[in-house]
């Protein structure tokens with residue numbers, strides 16, 4: 001469920017008509033609903049209410065500091081994968097002891113920063129990382145809580161580019177090697193084992209891979225405890241999928257996911273952490289864009305819009321589907337026609353949809369890409385020297401620009417001409 005609904009013939013974000021945002025902020029723009037973000041966070045929180053837990057929002061999905069503040073104030077922890085994400089979470093007022101640091105390639109600088117400023121735990125993804133972290137923590141005179149991210153070799157049955165838990169993927173330590181790695185950690189200074197971490201992929205619409213992975217984690221918990229390690233926390237990652245197309249079968253909901261967790265690891269008495277990103281932010285955001293031209297092509301009509309692949313790369317990168325709807329609702333009975341919906345960037349891949357049935361549209365009409373809140377703004381670039389587009393947060397009848405569009409001057413003046421190229 002989200003809070004983007006038609007009212008009086010106009011798509012609203014909560015109580016604000018998108019037409020009003022387009023007038024005052026311009027297009028294209030990302031628009032988020034605070035109510036949807038909070039609701040999705042609470043669904044996970046409630047799904048784990050059977051035991052001690054912390055829902056650590058995966059900052060990578062949508063990392064605007066205002067969004068982090070909203071979720072952090074509601075009690076969320078954060079899962080970060082870089083010093084930049086960590087700093088964003090801290091700037092939003094989230095205390096270090098609610099921030100989990102994940103990621104395959106943490107640098108020494110990043111480690112030093114989070115150790116100095118406070119971190120709930122670091123999820124170790126490789127043996128070299130384990131040794132470096134030990135050296136860094138010991139040199140700072142601290143003992144850092146750690147888990148090891150294990151790779152359970154489970155097929156998440158999702159898009160190949162976003163599966164992370166198969167043996168061939170770069171993530172984590174093979175589960176078969178875990179006991180040996182935990183044994184080495186126990187001998188290293190500066191590290192204190194608190195649990196196990198696993199994350200098998202993103203946009204999972206079947207609970208079975210989660211179940212398989214969590215069962216392996218439960219077995220490992222028992223084995224590690226028998227080896228004398230203190231396993232008090234299980235970080236079970238993120239990955240629960242969302243319905244990108246309204247016509248799709250609905251994926252499982254957080255409550256069902258929570259039950260799978262309870263079935264598989266509930267008996268172990270561990271604190272549960274999860275790291276959902278997409279399900280919290282995905283349907284909480286839309287990308288609003290405007291038609292620049294309708295161009296008649298050979299056997300097809302192109303809807304050329306003012307958003308492009310640099311603003312929302314998911315269709316170009318994964319062939320991802322986003323529902324696309326007009327902001328002004330069509331009169332009943334108006335016949336739809338197919339359009340290729342494309343952006344202005346000089347790449348054929350800058351195509352959001354091919355042959356998509358839409359009501360007839362003209363230049364100046366506003367349309368919205370649904371389910372664009374996660375992995376939308378965060379993956380955007382300035383390709384073709386298109387400045388990053390603004391982000392807007394709506395709550396009830398109020399809205400605010402939470403990231404303004406940089407001016408062309410701001411974009412260009414970041415580049416510096418070296419002295420030796422400057423005219424004498």
Ligand SMILES: Cc1ncc(COP(=O)(O)O)c(C=O)c1O
Nearest residue numbers: 058202203238239275276277278
């Ligand atoms: C370690 C880790 N945690 C959490 C997530 C969030 O995943 P999702 O947005 O699918 O919930 C990801 C992304 O796949 C991840 O790599």
Ligand SMILES: N[C@@H](CCCC[NH3+])C(=O)O
Nearest residue numbers: 060162202203314374375
């Ligand atoms: N960016 C991807 C998901 C990657 C998830 C992060 N590990 C997407 O848009 O679907």
